[in-house]
Amino acid sequence: MLVKYLGHSAFLIQTSEHNILIDPFIKDNPNCPINLKELPHIHYILVSHGHNDHIGDTILISKKYNSTVICNFEISLYLSKYNIKCMPMHIGGYVKPDFGKTKMVPALHGSSIYEGTHLIYAGSPCGFLLEIENTILYHAGDTGLSVEMTLLEYENIDYAMLPIGGVFTMDIDDCIKAIEFIKPKNVIPMHFNTFEPINADPDLLKSKVKSCNISILNPGEDIKI
């Protein structure tokens, strides 16, 4: 499969049969290297929580491609008023979409959807464990460091996408502790350098971590897994 970084926490995963987007923050993402028109046909969209920099362009994209959105129950209720096809789930559970297996795991953060003048409750924020083509990926969503991550050690994660930007999520120092908990084989840093408050230097993470490989992807770069 090909994993392409679209900046912030947005990734495009392409298998031989499916195109999957995670947290598709594209139109308003200053670092996203492509516009909505340049996306391939999208079969699935995974949404970690309701904040706009994660739910992003989910409605536009899923309407265009009739994509299935995998998200928590509350976000699926919100999307259902737009007639969007969802696979609702919640923390601790897993579903088996036809690209593999998706388990929802905890994230320590908030989750709401800001619409017009009011804030809509969007359930618990989450991370995703994905099993695709015998590879285990973990997308942490937005999260602080948490002891829940110690449980992920037993998932034998091949690639962990972890936030490093601080302020709204873990920073580099806490990410280093998260890596000690999770013990992934590879880490892809995310959620940094999109806006000034979350500026961070991924090379600093790379220089401090010896226990696994740090794959720094610039927006638009991809990695073959």
Ligand code: NI
């Ligand atoms: Ni957030």
Ligand code: MN
């Ligand atoms: Mn965020």
